[in-house]
Amino acid sequence: MVKTQTRRRASREKMKERKFFLFISPWLIGFALFSLVPMVLSLVLGFTWGTRITTWTSEPLEFSLRNYIYIFTQDSVFLRSVGNTFLYAFIRVFGGILGATLLALLYNNDLRGKRLYRTMAYAPSLIPVTAASAIWILMLKGDSALVQRIFAAIGIHGVDLFSKSTALLTVVSLDLFCSVGSTMIVVLAALQGVPKELEEAAIIDGAGRMTRFWHITIPMISSGLMFISVTGFIGALQTYANVQLLTGGDPEYATITMTMTVLSRYNATNGNLALGYACAEAWIIFLIIMLFTLIYLKLVDRKVYYGDE
Amino acid sequence: MHRMAVKPGKAVHSAAYRVRRITARTVLYIVTIALSVIFFVPFLFMVYGSLQTTSDTVTSWPLVAPSFANIGNYAEAMRVMDFWNALGNTMLILCTSTLLQMASSVLVAYGFARFKNKYTEPFFLLLLSTMMLPWIVTMVPNYVIFAELGFIGSSSEFVRRLPLILPAISGSAFNIYMLRNFMRGIPKAIDEAAELDGCSSLGILIRILVPNMKPILATMLIFAVTGSWSDYVGPSIYLTDKSLFTLALSIGQFSGSTTSTEKQLQMAGCTLYTLPLLVLLFSAQKVFMKGIVTTSVKE
Numbered sequence: 001m002v003k004t005q006t007r008r009r010a011s012r013e014k015m016k017e018r019k020f021f022l023f024i025s026p027w028l029i030g031f032a033l034f035s036l037v038p039m040v041l042s043l044v045l046g047f048t049w050g051t052r053i054t055t056w057t058s059e060p061l062e063f064s065l066r067n068y069i070y071i072f073t074q075d076s077v078f079l080r081s082v083g084n085t086f087l088y089a090f091i092r093v094f095g096g097i098l099g100a101t102l103l104a105l106l107y108n109n110d111l112r113g114k115r116l117y118r119t120m121a122y123a124p125s126l127i128p129v130t131a132a133s134a135i136w137i138l139m140l141k142g143d144s145a146l147v148q149r150i151f152a153a154i155g156i157h158g159v160d161l162f163s164k165s166t167a168l169l170t171v172v173s174l175d176l177f178c179s180v181g182s183t184m185i186v187v188l189a190a191l192q193g194v195p196k197e198l199e200e201a202a203i204i205d206g207a208g209r210m211t212r213f214w215h216i217t218i219p220m221i222s223s224g225l226m227f228i229s230v231t232g233f234i235g236a237l238q239t240y241a242n243v244q245l246l247t248g249g250d251p252e253y254a255t256i257t258m259t260m261t262v263l264s265r266y267n268a269t270n271g272n273l274a275l276g277y278a279c280a281e282a283w284i285i286f287l288i289i290m291l292f293t294l295i296y297l298k299l300v301d302r303k304v305y306y307g308d309e
Numbered sequence: 310m311h312r313m314a315v316k317p318g319k320a321v322h323s324a325a326y327r328v329r330r331i332t333a334r335t336v337l338y339i340v341t342i343a344l345s346v347i348f349f350v351p352f353l354f355m356v357y358g359s360l361q362t363t364s365d366t367v368t369s370w371p372l373v374a375p376s377f378a379n380i381g382n383y384a385e386a387m388r389v390m391d392f393w394n395a396l397g398n399t400m401l402i403l404c405t406s407t408l409l410q411m412a413s414s415v416l417v418a419y420g421f422a423r424f425k426n427k428y429t430e431p432f433f434l435l436l437l438s439t440m441m442l443p444w445i446v447t448m449v450p451n452y453v454i455f456a457e458l459g460f461i462g463s464s465s466e467f468v469r470r471l472p473l474i475l476p477a478i479s480g481s482a483f484n485i486y487m488l489r490n491f492m493r494g495i496p497k498a499i500d501e502a503a504e505l506d507g508c509s510s511l512g513i514l515i516r517i518l519v520p521n522m523k524p525i526l527a528t529m530l531i532f533a534v535t536g537s538w539s540d541y542v543g544p545s546i547y548l549t550d551k552s553l554f555t556l557a558l559s560i561g562q563f564s565g566s567t568t569s570t571e572k573q574l575q576m577a578g579c580t581l582y583t584l585p586l587l588v589l590l591f592s593a594q595k596v597f598m599k600g601i602v603t604t605s606v607k608e
Contacts, residue, residue, distance in 0.1 A: 013426065016424045016425070016426050017424070017426045017428065019420070019424045019510055020420050020421075020424035020425075020426055020428065020429065021420075021428075022420070023416050023417060023419050023420025023424065023510075024416075024417045024420040024421065024432065026412075026413035026416055026417055026478050026479065026480060027413060027417040027436065027478075027479045027480050027485065028432075029478060029479075030413070030476060030477075030478040030479025030480070031435075031436075031439065031479050034447060034451060034475070034476045034479060035439060035442060035447055035479070037450075037454070038446075038447040038449075038450035038451050038454065039442075039446055039447060039450070041450040041453070041454070042446060042447070042449055042450040045450065045453075103344070106337075106340065106341060106344070107341065109337055109341070111337065111338060111341060114341075115594060115598070116345075117341050117342065117344075117345040118598065119590060119591065119594050119597070119598070120345040120346075120348050120349050121344070121345055121348045122590070122597070122598075122601070123348060123349065123352065123587065123590060124348055124349075124351055124352075126535060126539075126583075126586045126587065126590055127351060127352075127583055127586075128538065128539035128541070128556075128557055128560070128582060128583065128586070129539060129541050129557075130539075130541050130557050130558075130560040130561040130582075131355070131560055131579040131582050131583050132351065134560065134563075134575050134576075134579050135351045135354060135355055135576075135579060136351075138354075138358065138367060138368055138572055138575070138576070139351075139354060139368075144365075144368055145368055146354070146367075146368040146369075146370065149368060149369060149370040150370050152370075153370050153371075177348075178351075181348060182601055185598060185601045185602060186601060186602055189602040234441060234443075237443075238443050238444065238445060240445075240542060241541045241542050245541075245561065258445075259443075259445045262445050262448075262449065263445075263448075263546075273449075273452075273453075275449070275453065278449045279449055279450065282443075282445045282446045282448070282449055283446060285443060285445055285446070286442075286443050286445070286446045289441075289443055290441065293441065
């Protein structure tokens with residue numbers, strides 16, 4: 001009696017397992033084909049010196065650390081791109097959080113039509129990247145751009161928003177302009193989660209506006225801000241399309257980002273791809289992002305309030 | 310009683326207090342509205358530019374009044390960017406990849422939510438860790454694999470598009486995570502009752518769980534659609550043939566600084582390309598606002 005029961009339970013468990021794998025199989029297949037195999041392949045290829053897609057299978061592969069040594073000792077463009085990308089990411093993430101928090105405090109007021117204002121602030125993040133860069137180029141880039149002509153008309157000359165020293169800042173600012181509304185909506189939701197009683201209790205205790213902001217609002221939304229900053233960093237460290245379309249990395253690699261260096265290994269005109277080298281770069285980027293995220297989490301985690309536990 | 314005590318209190322505020330309060334409100338309105346309009350400047354400029362007569366007036370200062378007489382710019386832009394073909398290409402990839410991604414996400418989330426066993430946890434952690442995987446690591450080898458399999462130079466147009474569609478089979482890790490949490494919130498007793506009535510596992514998912522998740526599925530659908538509509542990186546890597554260009558690519562090719570396309574046509578093209586998203590945003594404001602919070606930062 002007991003035996004058949006346990007046997008039946010065991011077969012139920014087996015059944016559950018089978019169904020589990022059946023239902024997750026689309027992801028398993030996709031993960032294996034489009035993530036796992038490619039990752040292993042690129043790790044292996046990173047130690048080779050292949051250049052053409054069509055020949056890398058027919059020629060015997062030689063394994064060496066050449067790519068990695070070259071990247072760290074000779075490739076000043078790659079090192080430059082790491083610096084650019086981190087500068088970009090720090091401005092993008094912390095500027096975004098600062099801007100979004102200030103905006104959220106403003107948009108949190110109970111005004112008539114507040115939902116329309118919020119939607120308008122969010123709207124720029126919906127502009128597709130190719131359209132956005134077309135608009136920004138006509139507005140800002142070159143002497144014939146609208147803003148340059150306004151500058152000229154009021155007597156300001158020689159302001160080049162896309163020069164060696166300003167281009168990166170310009171590109172980040174435009175990214176911030178487009179994305180800050182979307183971050184603001186998330187901060188707004190966090191603000192609405194701050195208990196009213198806390199605020200009221202502080203008012204009774206005579207706490208001023210700033211005190212309440214620093215000692216109640218900020219700690220209460222800190223876990224939300226931390227989430228925004230972590231996902232923000234993972235995203236910003238992979239910045240590609242908007243920079244590629246606005247500057248292409250110019251002038252003199254002042255705006256080249258990590259992901260752009262990898263894709264620049266592909267030469268569209270002759271179909272040549274510095275395959276092994278691109279893979280090695282991609283893996284370094286992967287490790288940099290992983291390492292940075294872990295360190296950042298460790299540093300920030302202690303300062304975040306997750307509620308009483 | 311309590312209320313009564315508060316309300317008369319307000320009435321005794323001095324005139325000076327009221328004036329101060331009204332001024333503060335007015336300033337608040339002005340600042341909020343001004344900022345919202347500033348956020349709308351790219352759209353305003355785009356439409357303004359699209360209704361100019363010549364390329365030079367698009368960026369000239371002082372501004373030149375736009376005129377609806379130039380509405381023909383839109384027809385000309387459509388011709389230059391091969392609009393209908395590009396729209397068809399975009400929609401083909403959008404519909405197939407979105408459907409595949411959503412269907413997979415729902416199925417996989419169901420597996421994780423309802424069939425707990427000793428493998429569930431480790432596989433779920435693996436799924437979550439893929440969210441941290443940079444696209445650049447898999448992009449190069451994926452390109453190589455598709456090239457080796459003959460997808461990239463294939464004579465069939467459909468096969469050449471497949472690299473942009475097939476990866477959707479893994480679903481979206483984030484959507485799976487959200488859906489699994491949502492499904493766990495639906496009482497299991499409902500499933501069990503249906504099971505006793507002879508409903509299959511798939512039947513339970515389709516007839517009971519999915520109808521209960523319509524709002525969250527609508528949110529995910531909207532973000533998948535806008536994401537695919539705007540996607541530039543994927544198509545720019547896989548679609549080299551002009552006849553396969555999506556809208557993102559055809560806008561991209563005439564919006565560079567080296568382009569010879571006239572500026573008013575560029576802006577007309579951008580307007581045509583962006584307007585559907587704007588219409589979607591304003592007609593589904595609530596879904597968007599909720600969605601941004603639940604799905605948080607996209608990209």
